[in-house]
Amino acid sequence: MSAKNPDRVVIVGGGTAGWMTASYLKAAFGDRLSVTLVESGKIGTIGVGEATFSDIRHFFEFLDLKEEDWMPACNATYKLAVRFEDWRGPGHHFYHPFEQLRSAGGFPLTDWWLRNGPSERFDKDCFVMASLCDNGRSPRRLDGSLLDQDFAEGAGDPAGLTMSEHQGKTQFPYAYHFEAALLAEYLAGYSIDRGVRRIVDEVRHVRLDERGWIDHVVTKEHGQIHGDLFVDCTGFRGVLLNQALDVPFVSYQDTLPNDSAVALQVPLDTEKAGLRPCTTATAQKAGWIWTIPLIGRIGTGYVYAKDYCEQEEAERTLREFAGPGAAEVEANHIRMRIGRSEQSWKNNCVAVGLSSGFVEPLESTGIFFIHHAIEQLVKHFPAADWHPRLRERYNSAVANVMDGVREFLVVHYKGAARDDTRYWKDTKTRAMPDALAERIERWQVQLPDSENVFPYYHGLPPYSYMCVLLGTGGIPLRPSSALNLSDETAARKEFAAIRDKAKFLVDTLPSQYEYLAELRA
Numbered sequence: 001m002s003a004k005n006p007d008r009v010v011i012v013g014g015g016t017a018g019w020m021t022a023s024y025l026k027a028a029f030g031d032r033l034s035v036t037l038v039e040s041g042k043i044g045t046i047g048v049g050e051a052t053f054s055d056i057r058h059f060f061e062f063l064d065l066k067e068e069d070w071m072p073a074c075n076a077t078y079k080l081a082v083r084f085e086d087w088r089g090p091g092h093h094f095y096h097p098f099e100q101l102r103s104a105g106g107f108p109l110t111d112w113w114l115r116n117g118p119s120e121r122f123d124k125d126c127f128v129m130a131s132l133c134d135n136g137r138s139p140r141r142l143d144g145s146l147l148d149q150d151f152a153e154g155a156g157d158p159a160g161l162t163m164s165e166h167q168g169k170t171q172f173p174y175a176y177h178f179e180a181a182l183l184a185e186y187l188a189g190y191s192i193d194r195g196v197r198r199i200v201d202e203v204r205h206v207r208l209d210e211r212g213w214i215d216h217v218v219t220k221e222h223g224q225i226h227g228d229l230f231v232d233c234t235g236f237r238g239v240l241l242n243q244a245l246d247v248p249f250v251s252y253q254d255t256l257p258n259d260s261a262v263a264l265q266v267p268l269d270t271e272k273a274g275l276r277p278c279t280t281a282t283a284q285k286a287g288w289i290w291t292i293p294l295i296g297r298i299g300t301g302y303v304y305a306k307d308y309c310e311q312e313e314a315e316r317t318l319r320e321f322a323g324p325g326a327a328e329v330e331a332n333h334i335r336m337r338i339g340r341s342e343q344s345w346k347n348n349c350v351a352v353g354l355s356s357g358f359v360e361p362l363e364s365t366g367i368f369f370i371h372h373a374i375e376q377l378v379k380h381f382p383a384a385d386w387h388p389r390l391r392e393r394y395n396s397a398v399a400n401v402m403d404g405v406r407e408f409l410v411v412h413y414k415g416a417a418r419d420d421t422r423y424w425k426d427t428k429t430r431a432m433p434d435a436l437a438e439r440i441e442r443w444q445v446q447l448p449d450s451e452n453v454f455p456y457y458h459g460l461p462p463y464s465y466m467c468v469l470l471g472t473g474g475i476p477l478r479p480s481s482a483l484n485l486s487d488e489t490a491a492r493k494e495f496a497a498i499r500d501k502a503k504f505l506v507d508t509l510p511s512q513y514e515y516l517a518e519l520r521a
């Protein structure tokens with residue numbers, strides 16, 4: 001056992017996970033930590049991964065990066081919500097926004113809405129963001145100020161807290177869309193400027209010592225690369241953790257059958273088309289299509305289950321959906337490994353990114369998983385004794401985040417009212433994660449709250465569950481019985497205030513295109 005604290009990190013993989021890890025570790029430990037990143041020049045990155053959680057702002061803040069520093073370089077746009085289309089039935093849409101749910105008389109507005117909502121749109125009645133999305137508004141004014149002082153940036157949040165310690169405080173009003181490859185490139189420049197050594201080469205062998213810990217990796221042209229801690233960012237291959245250290249992979253496929261995707265990058269005249277400030281997930285016969293508006297192009301892709309749809313049919317469906325602008329664009333077909341490694345940290349090897357785990361991008365969680373993993377790695381960084389408790393706590397936090405998100409995604413399918421194809425019919429009878437069936441039973445009598453959703457931190461607050469259940473429409477819900485005896489004056493006032501604020505914001509905010517054109521000028 002080494003007598004010194006580990007201070008040499010070797011990262012294998014140069015995708016979003018690799019460069020997010022390298023840049024964050026450098027920002028955390030500076031020159032006290034040596035970081036080497038090895039990435040193959042021949043094995044491509046996954047090439048997708050463009051929408052995020054709002055928490056990602058803490059990543060950029062930690063690196064001391066402002067929006068004007070990185071957004072133009074990554075063709076980035078704002079994301080106020082996910083817009084779900086055709087999940088309840090043809091022509092229906094609803095939003096899952098970045099906006100705290102208000103209460104009246106001690107009960108969430110959604111309870112009051114179920115009892116006697118002002119309209120058939122719970123999202124427009126309970127959240128201002130739904131109106132901003134419907135009208136293509138920017139979350140910032142042309143002077144750069146945020147849309148509303150209610151969303152004060154970081155108000156009262158001490159700097160440096162991890163995401164899990166932020167949840168439940170001010171819900172920041174937006175996330176981002178960006179070109180994954182451009183972000184990786186930007187972070188590579190940031191990292192190399194701060195002393196990260198980049199080696200473009202393929203790792204051919206992983207050499208273990210007598211304890212089964214990684215002693216070094218052997219590359220094709222740069223020989224042996226030694227280190228103390230090895231970070232596996234090799235994507236779905238899991239070259240270090242799953243292959244060399246033989247850590248099993250726990251599949252989620254029995255509950256989430258979507259295992260394939262086909263993606264297109266469709267050129268876009270942004271000025272002519274405008275910029276919808278949200279990700280769109282449009283339900284299809286055997287899955288759903290994502291639409292992510294970027295500067296200059298639309299990122300779009302069909303996530304589907306190969307047991308219900310051949311890849312040729314999936315590509316045809318996507319091309320028809322994307323329209324003539326996609327005619328000359330090459331399709332990127334992807335097989336997705338759905339699930340997580342049994343443990344993401346074994347001995348002196350930590351997996352971050354697809355090598356650690358992945359679920360379909362329905363709620364844009366891949367980069368959230370990376371960010372969470374890196375924060376937790378810093379929080380549990382080993383000392384000379386490599387205390388196993390640190391690894392155990394890390395593995396538990398990472399496993400819970402992925403298991404919790406998996407459960408949240410299953411709720412989308414269990415709740416989807418549409419049942420027009422074998423795929424959608426099967427969603428209702430498919431296996432569920434343990435305890436979810438009981439949770440769904442309870443939600444039909446008492447809406448989701450902090451006591452009856454997945455019990456460990458997984459990045460999603462109870463109101464996210466409310467949005468999905470109310471939006472998909474397939475699970476019968478009812479308001480708290482206490483409202484039968486409650487005065488609804490306060491709720492009526494709250495609904496009126498939301499309606500008035502939404503109208504004011506739509507009337508006074510610039511379009512997203514107008515704001516970003518200024519930012520890029």
Ligand SMILES: Cc1cc2nc3c(=O)[nH]c(=O)nc-3n(C[C@H](O)[C@H](O)[C@H](O)COP(=O)(O)OP(=O)(O)OC[C@H]3O[C@@H](n4cnc5c(N)ncnc54)[C@H](O)[C@@H]3O)c2cc1C
Pocket residue numbers: 012013014015016017018038039040041042043044045046047048049050051052180201202203204233234235236237239261263301334336352353354355361364365366367368370
């Ligand atoms: C269809 C799809 C849509 C997605 N959409 C989103 C989204 O909207 N939002 C989101 O947050 N996430 C999304 N994701 C997830 C996101 O793409 C990934 O989390 C992110 O790109 C991280 O990928 P990675 O760096 O782990 O792996 P990769 O991008 O696959 O990178 C792997 C790296 O390892 C290197 N490598 C592999 N083997 C070796 C070797 N032997 N030697 C040296 N180098 C090696 C490769 O060269 C590459 O650099 C999506 C994923 C898929 C599949």
Ligand SMILES: N[C@@H](Cc1c[nH]c2cc(Cl)ccc12)C(=O)O
Pocket residue numbers: 052053054055081082096097098099167171172175363459460461464
């Ligand atoms: N911590 C997450 C939770 C969240 C709250 N609203 C949304 C909406 C969507 Cl589309 C994803 C995630 C979330 C965050 O603040 O990003």
